[in-house]
Amino acid sequence: MLAELKRSWMVxxxxxxxxxxxxxxxxxxxxxxxxxxxERSLRRAKLPIAFTKGFNPRPKLxxxxxxxxxxxxxxxxxxxxxxxxxxxxxVICRLNKYLPRGFLVxxxxxxxxxxxLHMLNCAxxxxxxxxxKNSQIDIEKVISxxxxxxxxxxxKQSKSRKRLIDIAPLIYDIYIKEFKxxxxxxxxxxSIGQDGNVTPEMLISILNENLERNVSxxxxxxEEMYLREGEKITYPL
Amino acid sequence: MKISQIVDEILPxxxxxxxxxxxxxxxxxxxxxNIKTRIALAFPDLYEVGMxxxxxxxxxxxxxxxxxxxxxxxxxxWVDFEEIMRERQIPxxxxxxxxxLTSFDFLGFTLQYEMSYTNxxxxxxxxxxxxxxxxxxxxxxxxxxGGPCAFNPEPLAEMVDFFVIGEAEEVILEIIESYKKFKKTxxxxxxxxxxxxxxxxxxxxxxxxxxxxxxxxxxRYIPQKxxxxxxxxxxxxxxxxxxxxxxxxxxxxxxxxxxxxxxEIFRGCTHGCRFCQAGMIYxxxxxxxxxxxxxxAKEIIASTGYDEISLTSLSTSDYSDLKNLIKILxxxxxxxxxxxSLPSLRxxxxxxxxxxxxxxxxxxxxxxxxxxxxxRLRDVINKGVTREDLLLSxxxxxxxxxxxxxxxxxxxxxxxxxxxxxxxxxxAHDVIDVYKKINxxxxxxxxxxxxxxxxxxxxxxxxxxxxxxxxxxxxxxKILKKLLKNRNITYNWHEAKLSFLEAVFSRGDRRLGKVLxxxxxxxCKFDGWNEFFCxxxxxxxxxxxxxxxxxxxxxxxxxxxxxxxxxxxAGIDKQFLIRELKKAKKGIVTPDCRVNNCHACGxxxxxDGGFCESKNEI
Numbered sequence: 001m002l003a004e005l006k007r008s009w010m011v012x013x014x015x016x017x018x019x020x021x022x023x024x025x026x027x028x029x030x031x032x033x034x035x036x037x038x039e040r041s042l043r044r045a046k047l048p049i050a051f052t053k054g055f056n057p058r059p060k061l062x063x064x065x066x067x068x069x070x071x072x073x074x075x076x077x078x079x080x081x082x083x084x085x086x087x088x089x090x091v092i093c094r095l096n097k098y099l100p101r102g103f104l105v106x107x108x109x110x111x112x113x114x115x116x117l118h119m120l121n122c123a124x125x126x127x128x129x130x131x132x133k134n135s136q137i138d139i140e141k142v143i144s145x146x147x148x149x150x151x152x153x154x155x156k157q158s159k160s161r162k163r164l165i166d167i168a169p170l171i172y173d174i175y176i177k178e179f180k181x182x183x184x185x186x187x188x189x190x191s192i193g194q195d196g197n198v199t200p201e202m203l204i205s206i207l208n209e210n211l212e213r214n215v216s217x218x219x220x221x222x223e224e225m226y227l228r229e230g231e232k233i234t235y236p237l
Numbered sequence: 238m239k240i241s242q243i244v245d246e247i248l249p250x251x252x253x254x255x256x257x258x259x260x261x262x263x264x265x266x267x268x269x270x271n272i273k274t275r276i277a278l279a280f281p282d283l284y285e286v287g288m289x290x291x292x293x294x295x296x297x298x299x300x301x302x303x304x305x306x307x308x309x310x311x312x313x314x315w316v317d318f319e320e321i322m323r324e325r326q327i328p329x330x331x332x333x334x335x336x337x338l339t340s341f342d343f344l345g346f347t348l349q350y351e352m353s354y355t356n357x358x359x360x361x362x363x364x365x366x367x368x369x370x371x372x373x374x375x376x377x378x379x380x381x382x383g384g385p386c387a388f389n390p391e392p393l394a395e396m397v398d399f400f401v402i403g404e405a406e407e408v409i410l411e412i413i414e415s416y417k418k419f420k421k422t423x424x425x426x427x428x429x430x431x432x433x434x435x436x437x438x439x440x441x442x443x444x445x446x447x448x449x450x451x452x453x454x455x456x457r458y459i460p461q462k463x464x465x466x467x468x469x470x471x472x473x474x475x476x477x478x479x480x481x482x483x484x485x486x487x488x489x490x491x492x493x494x495x496x497x498x499x500x501e502i503f504r505g506c507t508h509g510c511r512f513c514q515a516g517m518i519y520x521x522x523x524x525x526x527x528x529x530x531x532x533x534a535k536e537i538i539a540s541t542g543y544d545e546i547s548l549t550s551l552s553t554s555d556y557s558d559l560k561n562l563i564k565i566l567x568x569x570x571x572x573x574x575x576x577x578s579l580p581s582l583r584x585x586x587x588x589x590x591x592x593x594x595x596x597x598x599x600x601x602x603x604x605x606x607x608x609x610x611x612x613r614l615r616d617v618i619n620k621g622v623t624r625e626d627l628l629l630s631x632x633x634x635x636x637x638x639x640x641x642x643x644x645x646x647x648x649x650x651x652x653x654x655x656x657x658x659x660x661x662x663x664x665a666h667d668v669i670d671v672y673k674k675i676n677x678x679x680x681x682x683x684x685x686x687x688x689x690x691x692x693x694x695x696x697x698x699x700x701x702x703x704x705x706x707x708x709x710x711x712x713x714x715k716i717l718k719k720l721l722k723n724r725n726i727t728y729n730w731h732e733a734k735l736s737f738l739e740a741v742f743s744r745g746d747r748r749l750g751k752v753l754x755x756x757x758x759x760x761c762k763f764d765g766w767n768e769f770f771c772x773x774x775x776x777x778x779x780x781x782x783x784x785x786x787x788x789x790x791x792x793x794x795x796x797x798x799x800x801x802x803x804x805x806x807a808g809i810d811k812q813f814l815i816r817e818l819k820k821a822k823k824g825i826v827t828p829d830c831r832v833n834n835c836h837a838c839g840x841x842x843x844x845d846g847g848f849c850e851s852k853n854e855i
Contacts, residue, residue, distance in 0.1 A: 026490075028254040033490045040262070040488060040542030043573065057574050070249045098542070100262040100490075 013050050014082045017111040019237050022073045025102030031066035044098040050081040064117045065192045068199045073222035121193045122228040125200045127186045128219040142210045143174050170198045241335045251318045255491045256284035259332030262488040265301045273305040274413050276343040277331050281356035284312045289495035298483035309333040313356045329364035338364035341378040348386035351742035352764040358757040370398050388518050389695040389802040392742050392749040394442035403471030408438045438472035455799040470806040477523045484536035497545035498537045506551040507831045511619045511821050514694035518807045520840040521849035527562050545576040553579050606645040610660025616824045632671045641683040648713045649691040649705040662720035679725050687729040690736035695802040698817035701794040704740040734772040741789045746801040751782040810839030
């Protein structure tokens, strides 16, 4: 009895933050399905996951803000709690072995509760779009126009109702990174999380409303996620 | 443009694109250059339904063990995807390699329920494979089918090249062996069909002429050539411990109907419920040993990462060493919070201790299937369960803290009357009273009553009976709706018109093929899905095909009539079924032959030497 008690006192929860990639193969996996995939992969990897207390124990996993379905990412985060000591390299190596192809843990480290993932409020995307070769000037104009606007009202469909929101304060930056052979790499820095969510697709449809010839999206990738406070940027890992 | 590229382009535009990815964990991707035989395993419904089916998983992993065989999966695409496929002329393709089905050697359908038949036709159409067997050429795969509905293969006789009757694990490899030899000869398609008709368990419908009587009943089946069997005997796996069972199941990304590891503990059932086809066609009872199951369970969890393992069988509580099995499994999985679910528990054998053991890890709902409302009718159908059994089990469950109970019944069973319907309602109310007695009130209690409509099935003692009329089904549902009005009761019922069609096709003959073709042309598909089911189109299809559905539903067959499925030998003696029917009419029960005497159902004769678990010889 005493030994039991002692052991339960000694249980230390170890929290590990991982940065991972969500590639082309798995870009259609929804956030919820991805959560399940990680749970199962951790179990396959025989890693000592900690569970929530209560009637229906769940593995203790916390993910960064959901990625739109169809978008790849080089920078997603998950916090995993373990109920015994783990080696970071071992966790990365074993988890990568058991994750489906398309998911790849690139980096991990122990973490505390100082900077929970829900504080992330900004994401940077690169959108590869197909565009008419003479439209570079047009698109540059439209972009600076959008950035200059004080208010951009769009209609957002939530589960039950439509509502109007102003996305102007949620756009941090848009610029053309590269323009070559009718392919344009567009860089978008947009708000995520509690302040409001703007997806790259929403912005590209605004672009299209203002362009004579429509651009079409070839690929979108989330490059980075961070906490932005004015000009100060903090990365989660 | 290659299919693969087009699909990538389409995926962002369809609902639930993960259905079509084909790259789930444990899915098998092979280098096509070394493959000699390609087989597409098709489930004629959505991905999330088909991926919940054990049979297709067993065959998938079994076939892929062989280096020169590649088995891939294909499901019915949802309507949004189908629309784009038709618009862009993309033929139906396999999930893994995205190869058009016409490039396969075999296309195998599993027949789990009659209302998926139009989806089979739709899938053939999408794949550009001619609907009728006789119209196919060397350009097309052999279309084969198996599963429970293959025990009456006749409605699909003109569309399926051949049927596999019984358990396919062994016979599928014999078919492929035979195919490899045939391929070398370079002979016509027909030659292969003749060849396989000699393999036990294979039924090649076009090798038989069916002669009909003037009254529309069947006169006889005539094999067209010598050597073609008079009756096709089902295949049975002898040793469940020796037979192949996969452990590296494909793990879907999306939430599917049964999203858990499946551990098959045994096959067959000897309770002998007289309406139940599964209880007859899957005989004899064969168990896997506790040791084997323990090893399999560990491997399955290790290779899939599932957090729940479901013990599957027709009637879980009949497993001889269930207590021990559950003890071993809970001990193994407790620390990792892996739940064990026990579907198909019978109330007569229901054990409080077992449910409690399972509950320690995770709580699941409780389901009871009394099937009929009165003891008289339960005796007629040979469901050896009493009201006392049910209430005792329920009260034990309530005492342990359960508060949600599901009760399954059937309406329209032979001889059912008003009293039986009232019996359903009073059982439900009795359950509420039990809860009240224990907890003082009914707070939190949820009793779900579900009724399906009796559909007479081939190879059951009720195979000669008829279904009640559509109006009568609706009438009885109405009576129940009234009787079950209570805030603790939820009443669900099965769509009457679907039961009507099920009754036509479950005991139908070859002439129904035409009806299926016309119904599909009129747009019938996903008939099991409320939003698509259109009964009027079906009635038109019957009319245009000149086939009367009433002939199949409302006609009580005489005991000496040649039945469409008489061409199949399911191992069940017709005389046994007749004896059971007569006992049903007198309300005499037949006890389980595993604890009582052998009732000579005939299964002992199906395999040389005979094997079954009946305790006593007669």
